[in-house]
Amino acid sequence: MPDKTAQTRKPRIALMGEFSAGKSTLTHLLVGLEPLPVRVTATRLPPVWISYGPTSAVRVDLEGIETPVLLDKIDDVPLEDTAFIRLSLPAEALELCDIIDMPGISDPNMPSDVWRALMPEVDGVIWCTHATQAWRQSEAAAWESIRAELPGPSTLLITHFDKLHEDTDKTRVLKRVVREAGDTFKSVYPISLLQAISAGDDMEVWEASGADAFVENLIEYLLRWAAPTCEDGPTAANVLALEAARDRGRTSSPTPDTILQARVVPRRVKRERHSVRPERVKLDLG
Numbered sequence: 001m002p003d004k005t006a007q008t009r010k011p012r013i014a015l016m017g018e019f020s021a022g023k024s025t026l027t028h029l030l031v032g033l034e035p036l037p038v039r040v041t042a043t044r045l046p047p048v049w050i051s052y053g054p055t056s057a058v059r060v061d062l063e064g065i066e067t068p069v070l071l072d073k074i075d076d077v078p079l080e081d082t083a084f085i086r087l088s089l090p091a092e093a094l095e096l097c098d099i100i101d102m103p104g105i106s107d108p109n110m111p112s113d114v115w116r117a118l119m120p121e122v123d124g125v126i127w128c129t130h131a132t133q134a135w136r137q138s139e140a141a142a143w144e145s146i147r148a149e150l151p152g153p154s155t156l157l158i159t160h161f162d163k164l165h166e167d168t169d170k171t172r173v174l175k176r177v178v179r180e181a182g183d184t185f186k187s188v189y190p191i192s193l194l195q196a197i198s199a200g201d202d203m204e205v206w207e208a209s210g211a212d213a214f215v216e217n218l219i220e221y222l223l224r225w226a227a228p229t230c231e232d233g234p235t236a237a238n239v240l241a242l243e244a245a246r247d248r249g250r251t252s253s254p255t256p257d258t259i260l261q262a263r264v265v266p267r268r269v270k271r272e273r274h275s276v277r278p279e280r281v282k283l284d285l286g
């Protein structure tokens with residue numbers, strides 16, 4: 001659990017990993033909007049810090065001076081003296097946390113100082129590792145250099161999981177990633193972000209994408225964070241209700257091992273209750 005100072009504000013979750021691992025696609029999934037460029041080649045964006053509020057974008061320079069930028073022009077901000085872009089969006093998931101979409105950790109266009117400078121502001125990380133080259137040495141080294149300073153738990157997502165077609169490959173990759181990195185993350189989830197985004201209201205597709213288990217776990221963590229101190233926020237009763245709903249559909253909390261077992265053959269059991277998909281966070285808060 002985070003320290004008390006951190007709990008007086010929303011948790012700040014950084015999305016990290018190599019370029020093209022799916023960080024901005026994950027941002028879209030969580031926020032339910034598409035504010036950021038997603039493309040096959042590396043984007044040239046500084047960190048984008050996204051908070052709840054009316055739609056706006058500003059560039060924050062190295063002196064801390066803010067300059068408004070047009071949302072459809074954030075691609076054009078000068079990298080040299082920009083610390084980060086601050087984006088404000090009226091997305092429900094952002095009522096529970098801030099999201100920081102980081103540049104790729106070994107992006108040749110982006111010195112690591114740019115994202116390292118923001119790490120003291122970060123509470124937890126969702127690390128995206130690309131399934132076809134999962135948990136490279138560069139990722140392990142970057143993660144090792146930052147993880148000890150993080151006050152909250154972090155999650156590892158094996159993205160692009162749909163690119164592994166054989167069950168034997170899925171099992172092999174999952175086992176190896178869990179073996180090599182599982183101890184340093186709270187949970188490990190294989191996921192197809194594209195499948196999750198295209199799921200619409202289809203719960204089977206949503207669950208098969210891997211997003212269901214991951215998002216449920218994330219919301220649970222965010223509610224736990226908020227519960228002790230937020231007067232207008234979720235109450236302990238809400239958290240307990242959410243947990244009870246979760247337990248009706250699952251026998252135990254996810255750990256790398258249970259996820260490993262559950263996700264190799266995607267779980268098909270539909271929960272009776274409403275889903276906890278990001279755009280429905282408000283519903284879950286009652």
Ligand SMILES: Nc1nc2c(ncn2[C@@H]2O[C@H](COP(=O)(O)OP(=O)(O)OP(=O)(O)O)[C@@H](O)[C@H]2O)c(=O)[nH]1
Pocket residue numbers: 017018019020021022023024025026037038039040041042043044102103104107159160161162163191192193194195
């Ligand atoms: N098939 C598949 N494609 C994905 C998945 N996640 C992301 N992509 C695609 O991978 C490409 C890169 O995704 P981005 O979200 O831009 O990756 P990023 O980590 O933000 O990349 P940078 O900002 O350049 O570091 C895009 O074409 C996405 O559509 C996935 O789970 N499965």
Ligand SMILES: [Mg+2]
Pocket residue numbers: 023024025037038043101
């Ligand atoms: Mg990106």
